[in-house]
Amino acid sequence: MPREIISFNRQPQAYAVRCIRVRLRLTVKRKYLWRDRLKHIVVSCLLKDDPMKLLYPCNTAAHGLARRQFLGTLAAGAGAMVGGLGAFTSQAMAAQLKSDQKRIVVFNMHGGLSQLESWDPKPGADTGGPFLAIPTSVPGIHISELLPLTAMQMHHLCLIRGVNTSEDDHGKGAYLMMTGRRQTPAGEFPQIGAVASKTLNPPDGSMPGHIVITPGGGGGRGNDSAWLGPKYSSVQLGNGNPPPNIIRPDSITEDSDKARNDFRRQVSERFLNRRRTAVTEAFTYSFEQAEKLMNQRDVFDVTKEPASEIERYGKHDLGRHCLLARRLLESGVSFVQLSHSNYDTHNENFNFHIEQLAEFDFAFSTFVADLASREMLESTLIVVLSEFGRTPNVNQYYGRDHWSRAWSVCVGGGRMPRGHVFGATNDKGTEVVDKQVDHGNLFHTYLQAVGVDSTGNFNVDGRDMPIADPSSRPIDGLLV
């Protein structure tokens, strides 16, 4: 019997209830309770007063407000303050208008997100699993019912469904997705974040150009810039904590800090006058950058967001990290990478994806909506990737194994088309049948989407190093 298809934009309440029903049906078997998370979903589904609006990217309520606010600020003239939300919005807008700086944010679905439970569902097929495909804000595009909120943001996103990377090893797969090249023994390649930092971050910017929010603790500097040098290595924010040493120890008063820094500048300036070189300039400048960074340390502190914002993103780690990512991007960081762990579901693929994707859906959809409402999508590329997808075949443990021959990557923003599907797999999801792409094409395309000529070279120490794999090229006919 054909299942009833309920469109959320026609019957949002019925749609929400349907989602709950599906989820409850699937989760009653689980030992732990899902009600809290489901409650969020219900609430968010029901409270979006008029989801119809979301169909039209340029007419969302938030967008309208922002635009009015912007015009209002202009009308009020310089120096006039606009209180409340307006002040915040106009500030963000001003920051954006100030520069054409482009940004990239990467969601690394660690372990290998199942394309069949997310971007490329095959309901009804013997490989399809138990979940339905639901319609999205873009007529004709369906994604897994595990992503109901993301479905409402589909008009901002683009699904690349014909990915074939021919690499089923976690380490190697992650390497090629992050660097756009296959690992070679004799040399390392810089990761997308290092490349973005080098090409997109303003040279005089105070914020680090390459930030990786790691799921666990730790911190410090990553080892991901290869020959681009440590300057472009990631600053790692362990579990979203601020970078190390960003807070002045209590033992040093502000007064004392100023006195010692004045003295340092005096001494350094005299030394620089003896011989001014790029090296000495960079050294002294690093202290200025550090000072700016310290002044901006609140950017790293999501607790500065109103409680309602934290609520909107979800109180779990990923929610916090997404909110942090938004704050970072807003304050001029050119690359942020988040991880969501762990999708390596050799056992219990379906239950795990319910759990994981519920978190992801909630935080990610809010993130996309916020970027859109802040008019940041033009300048910000969103990439949701993994090291590979998961097998169409369901194994005896109700799991799916590693699968790189036909899987999906979700992108949005920049020059990516909105509300678009590119490429296709066959009915069972076992082969790419249309517009096949690989990691090299994707890497080129990410960069092209933010205005970087990926076919060019970096000059490193007098040597020309190709920005992206010179034997590959950007995806034809995708970018707008």
Add this chain to the structure above:
Amino acid sequence: MIARLRSAARAAFHMERGMMVRPVAAVLCVAFLCVPVTKSLADDVPPTPPLHDIINSELAPPSGPGWPQASDAEFLRRISLDLNGMPPSADESRAFLNDADPAKREKLIDRLLASPLYARHMATTLDVMLMERRPNTHVPQDEWQAWLLKSVRDNKPWNVLARELMTADGDSPESRAAARFCLDRNAEPHVVTRDLGRIFFGRDMQCNQCHDSPIVSDFLQRDYHGLLAIASASYLVKKKVGDKEVTFLAERSPTDLSFESVFDKGNTHRTVARIPGMPSFTEPVLNPGEDYAIAPADGVRSVPKFSRRMMMAELATNGSNRAFNENIANRLWAMMLGRGLVHPLDMMHPDNPAASPKLLKQLGERFASSGFDMKQFLREIALSDVYQRPFDLSDDAVNHLPAAKLVHQSLVTEQDKIEVLARDAASQSSDADNTFSAAEVAMIPVAAETDAVRTQLVDAQKKVDDAQKALNDATATFNSRKTFAETLQQAVEPLNLASAALPENSELAATAKALAERSQKSMAEVPALEKAVAEKTAAVAPLNEALLTTRAAFDGARQKLQPLLETVRNEEAKVVAARAAMQEAQFAATSAKSRLLALERIAAAGEKKIAVDSTVEQTASYEASVLAANKEMTEYMPVVAARTTDMQTAEQAMTSATAAVSTAQEQVSRYRNASVTLDEAATALKKAQAALPGDEAMVSSVNTLLAKSNAAKESLKASEASLVSASQMSSAATGQMKAAQTALAEANVELKRRQDLVTQSNAALMQARESLSTARASYESAMETIPTDLSANFALSQLKPLTPEQMCWTVFKVTTVYDRYVATEAAELEKTAPLTDEQKNDAAALAARAAEIEQRVYDKLKGNIASYVQIYGGAPGQPQNDFYASPDQALFTSNGSAINSWVVPAGDNAAERIVKATDPRVAAEELYLGLLTRQPSEQEVAEVTAFLAARQDRSKAAQELAWGLVSSAEFRFNK
């Protein structure tokens, strides 16, 4: 005179060292080493000049003699950081700076080289150079460090060290540390190939894995694969030792490598092992199966009869490989000077100009002939003027720049010749390449055929081996079964007899029966086994025959290949020679060209300096003439004033004279009129009298009239006379007036002249000033690149960022933490293991004690290095000498505990001395001497004084000052 004596003394000392080196070198040459070295040392050749003199003459300053030297303080910090990895303490600095001994720099160098810190610093430098901070996967860091440290302490020659690194397999405990080079690269052939090329031969041929470099014409795919043929023969093997799994290195028997360029697909090349600058290895031809001393198997370290690794180690390190020698010379040079003679260090190729290719060549040769003695080599570099050049481009130095023109001119004349040589050499090299390629093309199909036959031979051999094994097995089975059956048979007889003797024993009868049955059965099996043996024997023969045939085919193929290989080898020898000549000529040409350009810029800047100076002079002279003109003008002003007064007086005189004339004229005319009128009246009256004669009244009237007329005539005369005199006076006044006018006009002209002069000289001054500022601007823009040019040519010192380790140790040293630990450890040792009086006078015992203390302090403090490496180091496996500055470093300095906790006043450090000092000048001196190894300038003293006056809490202020210097640019760099 003194200088000459000193250099003679140095030369003598050097010779003595050279002689001391000889036995060491001789010991090293046990097997195959240093043949040319011992020869050159043994011959009675005239003494060569000490290396530092060669350095000085090859890298003479661009402007001839008189170039300034680094100050004592600058030299002290520089050499301490370069040889010991940390600066001296405040007291050590003070002692050195106050020392009046003219030989104190040389003594300091020797003291630093004898310090245990030299071994530590050198071991760290070698560690970073060799492993580039790769993680310790198979060999623990402590074991590796200890081995390096011991090697440096023993002053192990570089070639010996390199040979150990290249050949160690890690199978024995003593070879494990040296095996780290390959083991912790996981023996990955491409990684090892790249790093062999970079670290031992100065050539980063990463791009040449797939093709000849499109950027560097001298980096060839062939060279890469020559090294890869060595690296790819080695592989990792694991075995259990106790309960631990140990990984070590094994080697396969060599095979040829085939490769093709991705730019030229289908065109195959072959190579055996080869190292840069040398022809292919002469590898023995061994039949398959006969090529291993220990054949490969699980957990076994296979050993081929011919080892490419051993061969590479021998050929690279025996002193004859120029690339090997120059690479290490260049690297040690860079360690001291902050920049290689060729830079980057792994880009040694003819298109990358060297500061002096001749010096590089000599450094390589001299280093090899010294027996690869690193300590001696560093000492010679440190002694050179080139090492002791200043950081600042002082006025004194700038004044020398114009002289670069002469050097430039002398080079220009040579340049054309050098370029012609380079072109010729290049075309010869390319001709040799072409001939070689033709020979290779002829050889490759035959070699491929030989390979195929070889595969067949290996197959045939395997078949024979298998058949032989089967035969052996069958024979063994047959023999054992047969023996068994026979033994049984022999046993059956007596048992039957016994059974017959004891018929009532049924058990015995049953046994006998069973045995008889068993025996029969066994006997029945034998013929089948015998037949199997016969079959297997029969099977071996044809296989053996086939093997012989294949072997014959193989021998035939090899014989066919042999002459072709010979040709290839001969052609290759020509290629190698032609290429070496090309490299040298081309290298000379590019280097000379780059030097010419630099000299041109330097000379141009020098000339612009002269232009500025002469314009300054000109301007000064214009200024003087403006002053003079102004003076002249001012001086003339009173003259003009006087003449003006004169003129006014004359004018007044003339006015009054003119008035007198007109008064006189009036009088004259009045009297003339009166006289005429009276005469007319008199005449008329006379007529009337004639008409009326006798009228008395009339007569009297006439008379009165006549009298009156006469009186009038008298007055007229008088007035006419006064008119004449007035006129005369007037004309005199007019004359005077004219004269005064003329004088004034003249004065005005003169004034105008003088004024014009002022204007002119002012304009000239303006123009001169303008051209001065133009000249200055042009000079300044010309000077922008000059410090870089000068330091690239080692006329000025480089700015060397401290390595993470140097940062760490320097912070410990300048905060006296290091010295406090030394004191503690020394006291501890003195308590637990006091030196005897005899030992206290024994240099060796004292040195051993110093080394022990150093080791203990190192062990206590080494845990701190990691945080500096994390912040300031490069990524693992990447070059470590690139400088970068990032905000996280600044945050580490500003807010991290690593630095903040050490700058608080304690243990007699600079901060504490500042707190104690009552005189701010003393405080400033302690601060600068303690942290930057130099005395403060007057301005710096004033700054410190003002700072201390403005801050209330003296202790905090001292801490702030100390932090200010530790975080300053001057501290971050060694200059």
